[in-house]
Amino acid sequence: MRQIRILTQVARETFSGMKRSGWSNWLVIGILAMALTIFGGILQLTMTLKNVVDSWGSQLEISAYLKDGYEARMVAKRLSQLPNISLVEIVPKDVAWQDMQSRFRVASLKNPLPDTLHVRLMRADAVESTANAIRKVNGVEHVRYPLKVANSINRFRHFLEIAGLVLTASLTAATLIVIGNTIHLVIQARHREIEILSLMGVSPWYIRSPLVLQGALYGSLSALLAILNLGAVRLYFDSFLREQLVGFMPLFSQNLEYGMQPTFFALLVLGIVVGAGGSAWTSGRYIKI
Amino acid sequence: MIRLQNVNKDYVGRPALANINLQIGLGEFAFLVGPSGAGKSTLMRLLYREEVPTSGKVLIGGVDITRLEPRQIPLLRRRLGIVFQDYKLLPRQTVFENVSYILRALGVEGDQVIRRVTSALCVVNLEDKADAYPDELSGGEQQRVGIARAIVNGPPVLLADEPTGNLDPQTSLEIVQLLERISQRGTTVLISTHDQFIVNSLRRRVVSLKGGQLISDVDSGVYEMEARA
Numbered sequence: 001m002r003q004i005r006i007l008t009q010v011a012r013e014t015f016s017g018m019k020r021s022g023w024s025n026w027l028v029i030g031i032l033a034m035a036l037t038i039f040g041g042i043l044q045l046t047m048t049l050k051n052v053v054d055s056w057g058s059q060l061e062i063s064a065y066l067k068d069g070y071e072a073r074m075v076a077k078r079l080s081q082l083p084n085i086s087l088v089e090i091v092p093k094d095v096a097w098q099d100m101q102s103r104f105r106v107a108s109l110k111n112p113l114p115d116t117l118h119v120r121l122m123r124a125d126a127v128e129s130t131a132n133a134i135r136k137v138n139g140v141e142h143v144r145y146p147l148k149v150a151n152s153i154n155r156f157r158h159f160l161e162i163a164g165l166v167l168t169a170s171l172t173a174a175t176l177i178v179i180g181n182t183i184h185l186v187i188q189a190r191h192r193e194i195e196i197l198s199l200m201g202v203s204p205w206y207i208r209s210p211l212v213l214q215g216a217l218y219g220s221l222s223a224l225l226a227i228l229n230l231g232a233v234r235l236y237f238d239s240f241l242r243e244q245l246v247g248f249m250p251l252f253s254q255n256l257e258y259g260m261q262p263t264f265f266a267l268l269v270l271g272i273v274v275g276a277g278g279s280a281w282t283s284g285r286y287i288k289i
Numbered sequence: 290m291i292r293l294q295n296v297n298k299d300y301v302g303r304p305a306l307a308n309i310n311l312q313i314g315l316g317e318f319a320f321l322v323g324p325s326g327a328g329k330s331t332l333m334r335l336l337y338r339e340e341v342p343t344s345g346k347v348l349i350g351g352v353d354i355t356r357l358e359p360r361q362i363p364l365l366r367r368r369l370g371i372v373f374q375d376y377k378l379l380p381r382q383t384v385f386e387n388v389s390y391i392l393r394a395l396g397v398e399g400d401q402v403i404r405r406v407t408s409a410l411c412v413v414n415l416e417d418k419a420d421a422y423p424d425e426l427s428g429g430e431q432q433r434v435g436i437a438r439a440i441v442n443g444p445p446v447l448l449a450d451e452p453t454g455n456l457d458p459q460t461s462l463e464i465v466q467l468l469e470r471i472s473q474r475g476t477t478v479l480i481s482t483h484d485q486f487i488v489n490s491l492r493r494r495v496v497s498l499k500g501g502q503l504i505s506d507v508d509s510g511v512y513e514m515e516a517r518a
Contacts (some may be wrong), residue, residue, distance in 0.1 A: 005393075005396070020381070079514065192377075199337065199373075200367075200371075201391060203363045206361075
């Protein structure tokens, strides 16, 4: 009960502190909301591109040619048990030969083609390792796969991951700096009050808690504003984007799936954690008892 | 209740207090006097752990406060009532809120807060000013709020650092008499001052400092002119 009274008091102190800060609260929230909107937009773009690239990777195909005398179905079963494989399609040599004959004028020879397995992967970066694993499977004579394409996709994917990481780190640092400086200003403005509270025997955590809560509130309100901004952008530009992309890049637009919930969740968590963390760090640094 | 043993305090090689030995008993009332720069405020700051001595021990209620961990300092300060020359009131809070702040921060129940604050305001005769803000009060009234805040938690020791420094002689005397009444209820009271008028009016124990040294400690004493020189 006593703890509840203390927490209620801390909450009151927080709101009274924010009330005193007046319009500057909205300035801070506005700046943070802008930073988080940019962050959310970039995060969403990075994730969407990563999805697209991943889907390209899943369309890569490894062809495994089988030795004579091996049951294609049995080899296919063994391959499907390997990791990172999403689909194994059997192309019997008779079907392949008929297909070839229908497309090209070929002499009437005995069918020289082997049974073939077309293997679809889950990830582009697994092409090489999976091809090596397939090569070792009993009954597989030869393996072909689009290594250059896979490498290009992997490089692009890697670039997106690094870019996302760098941008996340930069914007987190920027948010921390804004929150930290704001709380530092609050501490400076209230330094006399803080000194009085300290001399009265008020615990440091009690003095710091309203500032930490204030930071968390700044972070969460900014995140909500950023979510509204991004939601509005999606609402107005989604159909336009899709129409444009269908004309220019049909494959890209097919894979342009971008649920925004993870981004919204990331923004809210980042806002609260960075807001509270930045305030805690600043108040710990500048409020000495 | 308060005991200093061989206390020295240096500021960048300059001695502010030199080999101070002092003992003030439970419920005792004493003045700490001396001219500006004598070391009165430094000694007071040592008592509420705003400073630590360069050497020596400072004991409050038998506990050597120089050895306290930072997290223990608030606990010490809750056992001390501190009154300041500049009152140190929270300007945006009413008299009631100022006096009740520490109780609310400690999670004391609402009814108890009202009862204890009302009682403290009664002691300083400010019951009718509970809703006033500090800037609506005279200097003497603000200092009485400071005293009410200092005693609201029932501390065994009350330290007053130049409590009359900003007040006229008549109000100063009233404030010191108020502190004397509080002492009569069993609280140890130590007042630092260089106000000869109030010290000589009360004729209580006088501890004199000069140049950082304790030069006299007299029961029913006066603030001698020589001590000020």
